[in-house]
Amino acid sequence: MAFCASARSASLLRSAPHPCRNLTRRPVLTQYGPAFQSAHPRFLQSTSSESSRKTHRFIPLQLLALGAIPLLAGYLLGRSGAPGLDPASQGKLSQVDFADRKHMLLAAKEISSALGDDALSFDEDEIELHGHSDWSTSNSSGRPVAIVYPRTTEEVSQIARICNKHNVPMVPFGAGSSVEGSFSSPYSGICIDFVHMDKIIAFHPDDMDVVVQPGVNWVTLNKTIQDAGLFLPLDPSPTAMVGGMVSTNCSGTNAFRYGTMKDWVVNLTVVLADGRVVKTRRRPRKSSAGYNLTSLFVGAEGTLGLVTEVTLKLAVVPQDTGVAVVSFPTIDEAARAATGLIRSGIQLGALEFMDEVQMQVINRHGSAAVRKTAWDEKPTLFLKFSGTTDGIKGDISRVKDIVQPFNPRNIFFAKDKQEEADLWAARKEALWTMTSIKPEGYSLWSTDVAVPISRLAEIITLSKEDSGKLGLFASVIGHVGDGNFHQAVMYDPKNEGQRAAVAKCVHDMMSRALEMKGTVSGEHAIGIGKKDCLVDELGGDAIDLMKTLKQAVDPKWIMNPGKVFDLPAGSKAVAAS
Structure with a gap:
């Protein structure tokens, strides 16, 4: 999740350099470490509290x-x-x-x-x-x-x-x-x-697809169709709706195995700016008929049209799953172990990473279920296995041998389904725990980039060094399997020095991602926040x-204007400041 907005530079960061401008040159900034260090312990203090009226016409x-x-x-x-x-x-x-x-x-x-x-x-x-x-x-x-x-x-x-x-x-x-x-x-x-557009319009279990309105929640959808042994295998925020998932081409922890939203959309019904209705293609799994209009609208953030129906492919629910957690002395060793796991052919459903700061936060502020485990406060990999029961048993037996050359400190394997849920909950609660420990008046600036997997350890290490030198309290969460990571940085938006410090951290992270042939947005689209970054x-x-x-x-530019890129030069429309 990233925040490098042009709008933000006019509000939160009035005196700070815009994090997405002039990415080829990194700004020089005085270090603010001493002013922030004394605040960090309170972020980690333990807590005892639980935490259809008409038939519409389609245009050719x-x-x-x-x-x-x-x-x-x-x-x-x-x-x-x-x-x-x-x-x-x-x-x-x-x-x-x-x-x-x-x-x-x-x-x-x-x-x-x-x-x-x-x-x-x-x-x-x-x-x-x-x-x-x-x-x-x-x-x-x-x-x-x-x-x-x-x-x-x-x-x-x-x-x-x-x-x-x-x-x-x-x-x-x-x-x-x-x-x-x-x-x-x-x-x-x-x-x-x-x-209110939350209806499942048609479910075709034999075809392994479903037609839904954009207001359908993906968790609700999966619960509704689970008896058929099928599911939509993406794993974004549990509150996410299908329309927003299409709009941002979302992903989540399962992207390593199942890809992103674009891989699961068969067709779309879209209302254009003038009210015309288009169907992007028909329902078969494959088609080479005409332009791929479906992909044109996936990830467009509503700037090209309003999605009103979505046909989704479905996957077979795996026979079994398993979870393992492995900690390492350093980020580099964790990353090299992840590469070994990826290249091993093990049936991984997800491969996630949390740094030592995030593990500290989880230990102190996770839910009661998560705090059952005394987590090693070191860079940690979270592994989800997915496949047949026998296949998973074989994969689990191989994990120790694969990670052994990289000095693992602790290896946990879930012994039953309850422990599996508890271990994986630590990963799912990561952002929530960082949000929950914010002091009154503080903000969380969470930034996401993606790079080739071989450069992931390097960019995480450098980004952590940056935030540390500036005295900022920050944690890292990563989708290691596809080279994507998020850094969540705590700061006081009323403090000019902290605003400038966090802007520099974001700027440098974006700059490095581009230098490494990466992207400034792995899974949360552009919105207002990364328009300048997209140009770079x-x-x-x-x-x-x-x-x-x-x-x-959209010749009048009325579809979600101001997102992805600015209005045409010379436009009279002025954004609110």
């Missing part, structure tokens, strides 16, 4: 593709004739001017007339809940004028037609667990909450191409 996919051809052709001609020139400067992108508050409220009333008064809310508390997240430091100060709660694709289409007519931004909202400000409303507008990662030409694609499907 060929028409969508044809609409993009002139824009793409113009883009490519412009690039060949003027390398390095922003398409916006060539007049190829619209200059955006959203409706003012008066006309936004007019659109909201029109939506209320179409859907009913009970489908809309102007309640100030609800508006605040839908415009600000305590999980994120990438919040804008803008707020939607109203929240609308659709129940069908047709209702979403009606909302889009009205907003398009009035030039009103639309911001999708799922579980509200984004850490990059993906549901912030920097330009105000209408927030569309999919909580992909380059201006790639961003210009993305903008051209957006222009083709």
